[in-house]
Amino acid sequence: MRENMNEKCAVVGIFGHEEASKLAYFSLHSLQHRGQEAAGISSSDGEKLHTIKDRGLVMSVFNEEKLSTLSGSSAIGHTRYSTAGNDSILDAQPVFARYDLGEMAIVHNGNLTNAEEVRARLIKRGAIFQTFMDTENLIHLIAKSEQDKLLDRIIDAVQKIEGAFSLVFLSRTKMFAMRDRFGFRPLSLGRLPNGGYIVASETCAFDLVGATFVRDVEPGELLIFEEGKAPQSIKVFEPTPKHCIFEYVYFARPDSSVFGQSVYESRKNMGKELANIQPIEADLVIPVPDGGVPAAIGYAQESGIPYEMGIMRNHYIGRTFIEPTQEMRDLKVKMKLSPMTDIIKGKKVIVIDDSIVRGTTSRRIVRMLKEAGASEVHMRVSSPPTTDPCFYGVDTPSKENLIAANMGVQEICDYIEADSLAYLDEASLLRSVNASDDTYCTACFTGKYIV
Numbered sequence: 001m002r003e004n005m006n007e008k009c010a011v012v013g014i015f016g017h018e019e020a021s022k023l024a025y026f027s028l029h030s031l032q033h034r035g036q037e038a039a040g041i042s043s044s045d046g047e048k049l050h051t052i053k054d055r056g057l058v059m060s061v062f063n064e065e066k067l068s069t070l071s072g073s074s075a076i077g078h079t080r081y082s083t084a085g086n087d088s089i090l091d092a093q094p095v096f097a098r099y100d101l102g103e104m105a106i107v108h109n110g111n112l113t114n115a116e117e118v119r120a121r122l123i124k125r126g127a128i129f130q131t132f133m134d135t136e137n138l139i140h141l142i143a144k145s146e147q148d149k150l151l152d153r154i155i156d157a158v159q160k161i162e163g164a165f166s167l168v169f170l171s172r173t174k175m176f177a178m179r180d181r182f183g184f185r186p187l188s189l190g191r192l193p194n195g196g197y198i199v200a201s202e203t204c205a206f207d208l209v210g211a212t213f214v215r216d217v218e219p220g221e222l223l224i225f226e227e228g229k230a231p232q233s234i235k236v237f238e239p240t241p242k243h244c245i246f247e248y249v250y251f252a253r254p255d256s257s258v259f260g261q262s263v264y265e266s267r268k269n270m271g272k273e274l275a276n277i278q279p280i281e282a283d284l285v286i287p288v289p290d291g292g293v294p295a296a297i298g299y300a301q302e303s304g305i306p307y308e309m310g311i312m313r314n315h316y317i318g319r320t321f322i323e324p325t326q327e328m329r330d331l332k333v334k335m336k337l338s339p340m341t342d343i344i345k346g347k348k349v350i351v352i353d354d355s356i357v358r359g360t361t362s363r364r365i366v367r368m369l370k371e372a373g374a375s376e377v378h379m380r381v382s383s384p385p386t387t388d389p390c391f392y393g394v395d396t397p398s399k400e401n402l403i404a405a406n407m408g409v410q411e412i413c414d415y416i417e418a419d420s421l422a423y424l425d426e427a428s429l430l431r432s433v434n435a436s437d438d439t440y441c442t443a444c445f446t447g448k449y450i451v
């Protein structure tokens with residue numbers, strides 16, 4: 001069964017604004033990098049929930065007319081990213097349900113690690129599922145809970161799930177935001193200019209809608225939004241932070257601050273660390289756009305080697321990762337990145353990327369730069385080798401497809417046909433994000449899983 005469909009996603013919630021669905025829509029635009037497969041919004045007008053969701057980018061799912069049907073002063077939204085393309089729009093979010101207490105919609109970023117057991121138990125007790133999403137488990141857990149109030153039912157339900165979840169729930173009159181006790185995935189609280197509230201996966205959404213950052217939703221915390229009241233906070237779980245380090249490496253947008261720190265500064269630091277521990281003489285430092293840009297700036301600043309834009313990115317092509325077959329991925333890499341021949345010709349170049357996953361992108365890039373006349377191509381990666389899959393919500397492939405799980409650094413270097421290859425190490429990575437203790441999950445680089 002294909003579950004775990006709500007991996008690297010974005011969630012947003014707006015409470016107390018007469019144009020809630022529009023603000024959710026704009027926020028989803030700024031969170032589009034976290035998922036391009038499907039998008040959706042549910043709003044509440046106090047009496048009824050309204051939902052629109054579909055496959056595709058935020059821009060193609062919504063238009064003015066559709067947004068005008070999403071009336072009310074609260075709204076939640078989602079963009080979805082998943083591995084293999086499930087075409088069913090049922091697997092888009094918000095997940096909506098009618099149950100004995102009324103209507104409810106849920107959006108989820110993360111990955112529930114006990115989803116299959118919970119689902120099997122629910123099915124045995126007669127539950128009927130419509131989607132493959134682990135998020136649907138929550139609907140059933142809430143609907144079947146013996147508690148009288150939605151708040152208590154939510155608490156009941158989240159105590160039965162394990163893994164990574166940043167969740168936003170919408171009922172007719174309330175909104176709830178919840179983060180798992182590890183705080184794997186980010187979720188921040190902001191204040192709208194009119195006094196209403198916003199919660200979003202990344203703070204770049206706040207900037208767009210003019211909201212001010214208040215604080216992160218704490219790991220294990222449940223926030224309740226109710227009209228005329230300040231958000232109420234309940235500590236559902238004792239927090240044991242294990243933030244996802246990959247948010248800094250690749251996932252979050254550089255203009256966001258996640259887990260209390262600027263993503264851009266963190267990435268630049270990674271580049272500086274890399275220049276110190278993996279120096280090499282060269283004429284130019286060039287990034288693999290867009291992911292490698294901040295680290296390449298850091299590398300260039302620290303090493304004194306000039307920074308140039310050596311590769312052009314076509315922004316009208318989606319991320320290469322989402323294509324399920326290898327053949328399609330190769331083609332998409334070619335369509336997406338092209339060399340700036342005049343800049344590169346005859347030069348020794350250092351190419352910086354944030355990560356190597358399967359090795360497809362790096363191999364293609366090295367070839368492309370050599371074909372464009374680079375005399376030497378030195379690949380530098382601003383994170384450690386990705387050796388282990390993620391079970392908490394980042395879409396990394398299984399171990400057999402992770403090149404660093406199967407080859408040593410020199411072998412990878414040979415495979416990607418580079419003149420040299422070097423990675424950042426774990427200690428330098430943690431230093432780059434100012435992590436003083438073990439409050440980060442680094443399982444994708446270390447195999448040390450938490451749950």
Ligand code: AMP
Nearest residue numbers: 291321355356357358359360361395396
């Ligand atoms: P690959 O060709 O499989 O080695 O992919 C490496 C490229 O994918 C790098 O340029 C990364 O910026 C990017 N990348 C890393 N992790 C992910 C991810 N989880 N989803 C999509 N792209 C990714």
